[in-house]
Amino acid sequence: EAMTFESFKYHYDQIKPRRIILSGLGEPLLNHDIFKMSSYAGENGSVVNLPSNFTLAGKYLDQIHGSGISQIKVSIDAANRDTYQKIRGVDEFDEIVDAIKTLNHLKIAAGLRKPAIRFNFAVQDENIEELVDFVDLSHRLKVNTIYFQYLEFVGIEDRKPKLVDKLK
Numbered sequence: 001e002a003m004t005f006e007s008f009k010y011h012y013d014q015i016k017p018r019r020i021i022l023s024g025l026g027e028p029l030l031n032h033d034i035f036k037m038s039s040y041a042g043e044n045g046s047v048v049n050l051p052s053n054f055t056l057a058g059k060y061l062d063q064i065h066g067s068g069i070s071q072i073k074v075s076i077d078a079a080n081r082d083t084y085q086k087i088r089g090v091d092e093f094d095e096i097v098d099a100i101k102t103l104n105h106l107k108i109a110a111g112l113r114k115p116a117i118r119f120n121f122a123v124q125d126e127n128i129e130e131l132v133d134f135v136d137l138s139h140r141l142k143v144n145t146i147y148f149q150y151l152e153f154v155g156i157e158d159r160k161p162k163l164v165d166k167l168k
Contacts, residue, residue: 076119117142118143119138131148
């Protein structure tokens with residue numbers, strides 16, 4: 001069951017954290033109180049981070065934009081639609097890209113820099129060959145930060161020559 005705003009406020013007020021990550025089990029945007037929580041934490045001086053797969057973001061862009069969130073960590077793991085679908089099992093890559101573009105337009109129109117966008121990229125067999133393309137995509141989308149994490153280590157040395165050639 002999702003945490004309610006009242007429960008969040010009770011615990012938050014006792015701790016008053018300088019930084020807070022609003023996550024738990026599952027997608028945070030499914031919690032109907034997530035924006036009340038992020039606004040409250042932001043108004044009370046916390047740096048607020050929100051990890052998300054960003055598949056629901058299109059519905060909530062106005063709320064994300066004005067909610068006190070300092071950084072959104074978008075788990076995307078791909079530089080293109082086909083790879084995203086292969087890894088994630090759903091065809092929502094274009095919707096995520098469109099939501100990021102729209103969020104950036106909202107920030108520019110309001111003269112705001114937040115929320116910053118960080119891409120989380122789990123490096124694995126299906127996407128290791130597109131690391132350079134992913135950096136290019138991130139640059140085009142004005143993503144502030146990229147975080148690469150190896151999902152598996154087995155066999156990565158075998159691909160190193162191909163990767164080095166691609167980086168040249």
